[in-house]
Amino acid sequence: MxxxxxxxxxxxxxxxxxxxxxxxxxxxxxxxxxxMIAAYYQAKRPKDAWDVYYQMLAEGIDPxxxxxxxxxxxxxKNGYPIDRLFLEIKSRGVALTLxxxxxxxxxxxxxxxxxxxxxxxxEMIRQELRPDLFSxxxxxAAYAMSRKPERGLQVFSNMKAAGVLPDIVTYTTLIxxxxxxxxxxxxxxxxxxxxxxxxxxxxxxxxxxxxxxGKAGLVADALLIFHRLQLEGHRPNIVTYTSLxxxxxxxxxxxxxxxxxxxxxxxxxxxxVHLLNTMIDAYAKAGMVNDAANLLxxxxxxxxxxxRASYAxxxxxxxxxxxxxxxxxxxxxxxxxxxKDEKMxxxxxxxxxxxx
DNA sequence: CTAGGGTTAG
Numbered sequence: 001m002x003x004x005x006x007x008x009x010x011x012x013x014x015x016x017x018x019x020x021x022x023x024x025x026x027x028x029x030x031x032x033x034x035x036m037i038a039a040y041y042q043a044k045r046p047k048d049a050w051d052v053y054y055q056m057l058a059e060g061i062d063p064x065x066x067x068x069x070x071x072x073x074x075x076x077k078n079g080y081p082i083d084r085l086f087l088e089i090k091s092r093g094v095a096l097t098l099x100x101x102x103x104x105x106x107x108x109x110x111x112x113x114x115x116x117x118x119x120x121x122x123e124m125i126r127q128e129l130r131p132d133l134f135s136x137x138x139x140x141a142a143y144a145m146s147r148k149p150e151r152g153l154q155v156f157s158n159m160k161a162a163g164v165l166p167d168i169v170t171y172t173t174l175i176x177x178x179x180x181x182x183x184x185x186x187x188x189x190x191x192x193x194x195x196x197x198x199x200x201x202x203x204x205x206x207x208x209x210x211x212x213x214g215k216a217g218l219v220a221d222a223l224l225i226f227h228r229l230q231l232e233g234h235r236p237n238i239v240t241y242t243s244l245x246x247x248x249x250x251x252x253x254x255x256x257x258x259x260x261x262x263x264x265x266x267x268x269x270x271x272x273v274h275l276l277n278t279m280i281d282a283y284a285k286a287g288m289v290n291d292a293a294n295l296l297x298x299x300x301x302x303x304x305x306x307x308r309a310s311y312a313x314x315x316x317x318x319x320x321x322x323x324x325x326x327x328x329x330x331x332x333x334x335x336x337x338x339x340k341d342e343k344m345x346x347x348x349x350x351x352x353x354x355x356x
Numbered sequence: 357c358t359a360g361g362g363t364t365a366g
Contacts (some may be wrong), residue, residue: 035357036357039357072358100359107359109360133360141361172360176361208362240363246364275363278365
């Protein structure tokens with residue numbers, strides 16, 4: 001238990017030290033090993049997690065279903081495929097619990113393998129395990145991810161028919177599903193259905209709604225939700241501000257978006273690369289490539305780490321405006337930052353030395 | 357000790 005507390009508090013070194021001490025004790029080591037594997041995943045150190053797992057096998061400690069749940073969910077969260085792991089678990093003859101199946105479903109959802117998600121659900125039903133709220137929510141998330149809102153909606157009615165009550169996560173996932181497929185009207189209607197069903201919106205839902213109204217072009221409503229979120233005692237964070245600023249940018253309200261950006265900074269909320277890209281993309285599309293480049297410089301100086309897209313937007317923006325020299329300069333900073341792109345480079349040079 | 361939801365662009 002203490003290992004878990006230390007790892008959640010991001011005190012991985014203390015957790016390691018405690019684990020070394022526990023290993024010297026004459027105790028049952030299964031739970032400490034499980035906790036240490038989980039701790040390394042929490043610390044985003046999947047290799048160390050696997051080392052502990054192999055150590056555990058070498059010590060003759062039998063992993064249980066929880067061990068494998070931790071390995072599966074940790075692998076999924078760290079972007080590793082879980083196919084082989086899932087097969088290995090089954091070949092080891094570990095009895096899979098409902099939770100184990102749900103962990104596997106979530107991991108497959110994260111990697112976007114909708115076919116595998118469906119297959120695992122069929123398999124769990126064959127094992128006479130009834131899909132529960134978690135299973136249904138994960139399945140809806142899988143359809144949301146693969147942009148199949150009709151299928152997601154079908155699952156929603158199946159779950160209600162199966163007597164599983166939707167919760168706030170179900171509604172959040174459905175609203176996000178519609179939003180991703182640009183079905184703004186349906187997203188808003190789902191929010192209304194959620195309220196009618198006495199599901200009190202929380203910070204996540206409000207944050208999502210700011211984005212939904214923004215994408216629907218309803219900036220006033222986005223702002224209204226933003227204020228409601230604050231009125232109900234939540235603190236807007238970088239995600240909320242990104243949605244709000246993006247809502248204004250979509251409508252060409254550049255001055256307003258700048259105002260919210262300064263307000264955000266005054267509020268002590270630091271910009272990140274998502275917001276940077278959102279803003280420079282809007283500036284570039286409005287033909288304000290210089291403003292975009294200035295913002296990139298300013299935020300980089302503040303410690304925001306631009307990615308490939310940040311530079312690519314600027315280079316493309318200058319190219320589009322016919323400013324080849326600026327495009328060249330921007331490409332130079334892009335490769336300096338370690339993002340080389342041969343195709344882009346040759347496209348710029350073709351423009352700078354036109355064929356006779 | 358283990359499972360779910362929010363942001364940009366494309």
